[in-house]
Amino acid sequence: MGRLNNETVLDVRGLRTQFATQDGTVHAVNGVDFTLNAGEFLGVVGESGSGKSVTMMSLLKLIPMPPGEIAGGSAMFDNQDLVELTPKDLRTIRGGRIGFIFQDPMTSLNPVITVGKQITEAIRLHTEASKAEAKARALELLELVGIPDPKQRLKNFPHEMSGGMRQRVMIAMALACSPEIIIADEPTTALDVTIQAQIIDQVRNLQDELGTAVIWITHDLAVVAGLADRVLVMYGGRVVEEARVDVLYSNPQHPYTKGLLNSLPRLDQQGHELIPIEGQPPNMLTEPVGCAFAPRCEYAFDRCYSETPGYTEIAIGQRVACHFDMNAGQPR
Numbered sequence: 001m002g003r004l005n006n007e008t009v010l011d012v013r014g015l016r017t018q019f020a021t022q023d024g025t026v027h028a029v030n031g032v033d034f035t036l037n038a039g040e041f042l043g044v045v046g047e048s049g050s051g052k053s054v055t056m057m058s059l060l061k062l063i064p065m066p067p068g069e070i071a072g073g074s075a076m077f078d079n080q081d082l083v084e085l086t087p088k089d090l091r092t093i094r095g096g097r098i099g100f101i102f103q104d105p106m107t108s109l110n111p112v113i114t115v116g117k118q119i120t121e122a123i124r125l126h127t128e129a130s131k132a133e134a135k136a137r138a139l140e141l142l143e144l145v146g147i148p149d150p151k152q153r154l155k156n157f158p159h160e161m162s163g164g165m166r167q168r169v170m171i172a173m174a175l176a177c178s179p180e181i182i183i184a185d186e187p188t189t190a191l192d193v194t195i196q197a198q199i200i201d202q203v204r205n206l207q208d209e210l211g212t213a214v215i216w217i218t219h220d221l222a223v224v225a226g227l228a229d230r231v232l233v234m235y236g237g238r239v240v241e242e243a244r245v246d247v248l249y250s251n252p253q254h255p256y257t258k259g260l261l262n263s264l265p266r267l268d269q270q271g272h273e274l275i276p277i278e279g280q281p282p283n284m285l286t287e288p289v290g291c292a293f294a295p296r297c298e299y300a301f302d303r304c305y306s307e308t309p310g311y312t313e314i315a316i317g318q319r320v321a322c323h324f325d326m327n328a329g330q331p332r
């Protein structure tokens with residue numbers, strides 16, 4: 001686990017993000033609250049459309065605005081509300097104090113500039129480093145993320161590298177200015193399993209070494225199992241459950257979390273039958289009324305369709321948004 005302490009580096013409250021489309025307003029994020037502690041590894045899990053990526057991208061205004069709009073909430077980082085910051089102020093935080101690693105490195109690497117130049121420019125943009133210092137740091141970073149022959153690699157263009165190498169370059173860029181937070185959005189999904197495992201290991205080691213807090217967004221609960229200190233499970237643009245990773249696995253409280261776990265192969269449960277979650281994700285074009293998971297939920301009852309569940313504290317650090325008490329086997 002990472003170098004944890006209780007200092008909160010990010011405090012997000014009531015975040016709401018919407019998109020105006022031809023068909024109406026898409027309610028992508030509907031009141032998300034969470035905190036991130038210094039040095040913590042936070043997993044954010046949910047299927048596509050759950051709002052997990054939009055939530056994190058909204059923090060740094062990385063969504064297209066318009067049609068996107070942050071309709072409410074706050075995100076406190078070092079005594080400033082990211083939601084209120086101007087694009088200019090955010091630019092100094094983005095890539096400097098908060099690094100972002102995207103799923104597809106080609107969306108953020110410039111294809112016509114060498115990798116070395118891109119990393120050194122990122123360093124110089126956010127620090128006082130001289131050209132020579134930035135170059136030395138770039139070399140150090142490529143070594144740190146496990147790129148063989150880094151001196152030679154600095155001269156490469158992105159297309160001269162494999163997908164795994166490019167992803168490592170992205171990580172190196174994200175680390176370039178020793179950020180306090182790294183947000184990684186499904187960074188390993190497109191890679192083969194061995195490379196995925198290597199990259200996950202790298203990030204974990206770096207986090208231990210540098211004490212950076214990490215938010216790791218994924219659709220795959222198995223990926224965060226060995227990585228995260230804490231997990232947020234998102235559904236319908238809300239956090240539906242939050243818990244320490246071991247607690248989430250051993251005692252899931254939300255039917256959706258249970259469903260996610262049932263659909264995973266479990267090493268600890270031989271012969272465990274994999275059960276996919278039936279049904280479709282919610283239509284985000286309608287203003288959410290009641291619990292968004294109700295049409296897919298085997299525990300749903302009347303109240304679920306009319307009343308949006310608030311949070312119930314199950315134990316310290318574990319909260320769930322559900323009208324059904326899983327431990328008691330009956331409605332709350």
Ligand code: SF4
Pocket residue numbers: 254255256291292293294295297298299300301304309321322323324
């Ligand atoms: Fe299921 Fe109701 Fe809980 Fe929603 S609130 S997850 S529908 S039991």
